[in-house]
Amino acid sequence: MTEGLVVRGLSKRFGGLVVSDGLDFDLPPGARKALIGPNGAGKSTFANLVTGIHAPSSGSIRFDGADISDMDETARVRLGIAKTFQITTLFTGLTVRENLRLAVLERERRGFRLFCRADGDPEVEAEIAALMDQLALEPLADRVVERLAYGQQRLVELAMTLALKPRVLILDEPAAGVPGSETHLITDAIEALPADLAVLIIEHDMELVFRVARSIVVLVAGRILTEGTPAQIASDPQVRELYLGGAHG
Amino acid sequence: MAEPVLELDNVSAGYGPGHVLRGMSLRLEKGGKLAVIGRNGAGKTTLLNTVMGLARLHGGHIRLEGRPIDRLPPWRRNHLGLGLVPQTRDIFPSLTVEENLRAAQHGDARIEEAYMLFPRLKERRKNGGTQLSGGEQQMLAIARTLMTSPKVILLDEPLEGLAPVIREMLMQAFEDLAKDGTRSVILVEQHAAAALAFAGRAVLMANGRIVHDGPAAELAQRSDLIDRHIGVAMTADAPEKGTRHASHA
Amino acid sequence: DEIRVGVVAPFSGPFALYGTQFRQAIEAWQATHGTRAGDHEISFVYKDSGGVNPDLARSLSQELVIRDRVDVLAGYVFTPNALSVAQLATQSETPVVIFNAATSAINAESPFFLRTSYTLPQVSAPLADWAYAQGIRSVVTTVADYGPGIDAETAFSEAFTARGGAVTDTIRMPLSTTDFAPFLQSVRATGPEAVFVFLPGGPPTFAYAKAYAENGLKEAGITFLGTAETEESNLQALGDGALGLHTAYHYSAAHDSDANRAFLAAVEGLGDDAAPVNWASVGAWDGADLIYRMVEAAGADGRAAIEAALGAEWESPRGPVRMDPESRTLVQNVYIREVTRNPQTGLLENAETGIIATVGDLGWKD
């Protein structure tokens, strides 16, 4: 069987500050996990370590049995590990459609093709259309991303990552900035993902977390505090005190 | 009825020649708490930017404590008592946490108070502003605005990206700010429920216009309105041609 | 009929002064000699080539020949600019009178090239001879590290060692040098009897001369041997530090002759904004002189004009000159000068202290 993503003893220090402290973490194919924890606990840092944006101070990251700790970001994306950015990072000068086209073409490794049209492949165009349809982005298709409202950009951000057809998908606060009434677009999109895809979602929106995740990992000060089903986590007194507060019962 | 601190009179505004806001009128009384809700792209951010002087005013008038401010630069408006917590946080990247606060410090605001509100920031005081986690940046953005001792605080989705415990704590803090009757709050929120529970009055926006204005409790009952204006998919009838955002970022 | 002369030179940019001097010398010539040569009316057209820019120089020259129908081309401060018109000159049989560009090899590129300035070996080698004659036996050469600098270095060294002198060190200074103190401190440490220098005109020369004074080389008894470094347009700016600098050159504005006085008077007659007169001015003045001779003899016929020019002799403001038929460069006197302060005007000038007999282009190789 394939083992998916396996993280062992992962640590990251920024100067004197230990942000990840010996993390052990598994994300097998088909997983739907959530990573929650107080602000500054190290969740985004963990995502950045897994996707290769940061280099770990120590520890190992394996994917399907191969050690990927030394791979750069691009190589990991090509293996199928993709993430959305917590702070929207898009091709601001291009239209929504061009953003997605670029992602699909790169996934297909066509980025070096010089002598054909970028918009010339009907299959690619159809895929882009389907993606936009899924996230209700069609009306914005030909608008320059820079001029979209923040919440709209968040949805493009998600679409971009889906366009990569990843095998491991890490979502860093995908719903931040998206109104509650439209988070269903995000949950729907996640539910529509292939069953063998592994998903890790980092979110402070507990409704969304409880709806999507089958298992929740709680990170506090760079260490894993506990891991459990949504029900277990929701009733864990320590988690309630440190993170959830009174509202979630 | 209490005297108004902020009045908008038939305001139209946008970022280039295009109009995002069309004929908005609004009153906020002293010590009032106003919630602004609406779906993505409705123009909520633009409303706050217009009040602060960061968007381009095409028509109408804005008065602060009876005094017209529509021709004043943002810093004058700030000195007169307006404070904005921007949706995109916009931490000054080349300043440390403490310098971010010092830059904005005016009047009798004390940095220690901000640290009391957000102890996390004190721990990170020497960090570069953009090295903070997403939630920490949000805290810094709020603290930074409080450093300018505002009378009217414009909060653009201030809870986004914060842990549930912190949200509760913050909602309480906003509550306290408005309590003594000298400070007023405008809160833009995606999560209608939270916003309506906090505010006294609420405004529902769609397509750059106000579609409902009244007591928050009343709007909370009008699920028909909320469904119609928040719960449907997006359309793109916002202006096609705009120019660069007013910010010089 | 009308004969037109196209002048290609820098009228803008760091070297704009040369263009100005060219134009003023030509205007002064026309003011004193009229606009007719024989049966022909002569007029001049000016084109700005900026700095070293052979593409531009060539296309301007081409435009002059083809559209403005000029019969003679003139000007050209920089070697590459002059070289770029060789093919054009040969193919269109247009005589080109070079007012400056001083690399020997240029004239070999086209039989239609004539030169009324000088060549680097022409002044460097006589300077070496003179230095040896003064009893100087050891010299350090300091030249800008580019073609002309190295040509000058070679000419000087060959002449000096041929006499029996010793060149104890050769320093080549990058063209972009702004601070010459290290080089001059090195020279001082070597302790020669003289230092030979060659630099392009303008800021480097100015900075070098300053550094020579400030680093105490003069006190240490190291004689300054230069060529164009003390030319008139920047001489006053050098101040007292320049006093006593020795140079060998073909022209000094202080040259004592009627022809020179007439020349100076003609330029001054142009009015207030007359630029200082120096080698560039005299190159253009003699160039105009030569062009008039050619036109008078041959009109618009390029080949005949060249024939007429070869071997021509006249009294120039710099002294007697002759157009050498072989190298097509002037054979002329080279003078040894020393910077002194003129008691009457209070200004610095290049006082001529000796003449090295008439010399031709010593660098000419066929």
Place this chain on the structure above:
Amino acid sequence: MKRALPFILLLAGTAAMYLLMPYNLAFATRILVMGIFVLSIDLVLGFAGIATLGQAAMYGAGAYAAALFAAHAWAEPVAGLAVGAAAGAVVALLSGLVLMRASGLTLIMLTIAVAALLAETANRARDLTGGADGLRVAFGPVLGLWEFDFIGQTGFCYAAAVGACVLGLLALVARSPFGLSLRGLQSSPARMAAIGAPVYPRRVAAYTLGGAIAGIAGALSAQVAGLVSLETFSFTLSAEALVMLILGGTGRLWGALLGTVLFMFAHHYAAAADPFNWLFAIGALVMVVVFVLPGGLLSLPGALKGGRHD
């Protein structure tokens, strides 16, 4: 039809230059050469967002390579162009391996430094390059058929043909997946990496392609002038070309051409009208364009149609 319009305009423009300025073909040819050079900067800077003030490094390399090839191997110009392109590409590739990790001002300085080093090297290699005196080379007839004449007809037609080929090539590239990915690189390298695009190799590739085109421009200039000088490496050349590009509008091929034509004509006529003070005119032109049309001349139609674009 709409796609073809600019090409037709360009063809008409070139033909008009030939017919209206038969006496100024040398000038017209310089515009063409410069146009190709500016296009190379547009590819690198306008598309890929690689800031450079040292594109002359590749231009000069192409020019010297073509001249040396003609002097020592084969004087046929088209072969010389290929050699020039190769030289430009090699210089860009080698320097790009170091440079393409940097960005912003640092990158600009590095490009300047590379060009300066090459200039100094060419200056020192006097025996080969003629140093500051320049290198004069006679080129043979184009394809063995057309001799360069002093009126410049051959030169002009030859340059126009080369220019058309380069433009066609770039128009293809601009619409290709590669072209799109360059715009992505400019917009957000972080996102490029996150969609699995190899940022650094892609930048090196773009720089190399731009270098090849700059090399072609340099080779062409050497061939029509019959002379190469150290100035082909100069900072002024890079800077002037950059000004032309921004004047026209970056990121679109027509902008590069428009800017070149405008600047060269403005320079030519201002310098002819007043050789002493034309810098005023150029300075004023540049300021007016940048203040009135920050997006360059190419944004003019949009600006006229209503609503300023940016």
Place this chain on the structure above:
Amino acid sequence: MTLLLNIALDGIAYGMILFLVAVGLSVTMGLMRVVNLAHGGFALMGGALAHWAGADLGLGFWPALACAILGTVALALPLERLVYRRIYGFGELQQVLATIGLTFIVIAAVNRWQGSALLPVPLPETLSRTVDLGFRTLPAHRIAVILCGLGVILGLWLLLDRTRFGIRLRAAVDNRAIASAHGIVTDRIYMATFGLGAALAALGGVLGAELLPVDAYYPLRYMVLFLMVVAVGGMGSVTGSFAAALGLGITETAARYLVPDMATFAFYGIVILVLALRPQGLMGRIA
């Protein structure tokens, strides 16, 4: 030994001149983040004004220097209001274009006013002396330049790192609109800083003139040199520029003593080396 001393002495003196001529750019471009290719233009204004005050008005060196600095600031402030205020909002390329255009105009104006010859400012008696240091002599003006450079770096450090002005300036540069929304009077801060940059440019132009003589084409001739110092030092760091100027000065001086004909290679080589290894410059802040 003497050689080492010579290298150190000449290197520091040369480096300090580099610092003085580039520090104004370090302020306008490094701190204010406007690609100010017109820096040399302001230095030229200073040089031309000093020449005019010295040669045409017959003022002494010090009054002429004061006249140059005040005159340049007096020209710079209206320019800031009318031109630069709009340039700040432009993209980098537009800034390049606008400031090059401005440079052309300054050059053309000075050319028309004073011609294209050198514009020297005669040094006063006190500065044109040479001072005997035992093992060699050093011109007094170089000592003055060294002292002046030290004063400038100290003053700027105090101003930018120790005062709220410095913090607010950096905030305004990071995000003008947001800074303004937080009560920072961005216009005034920009104007003051730009004036400071222009004053330093003028000071550098006049004091550096012994090595980098001023003429109408000064801005273009030395543009790359200024940029190199700021880039190697790191954007946004005045102390970085100081270190870079001294480092480059000493390196190049050493090369001039030891391998004279390789000095150009040494200069650009060290620039490439530093920037390839530290793309943000010696002390650049990460943007």
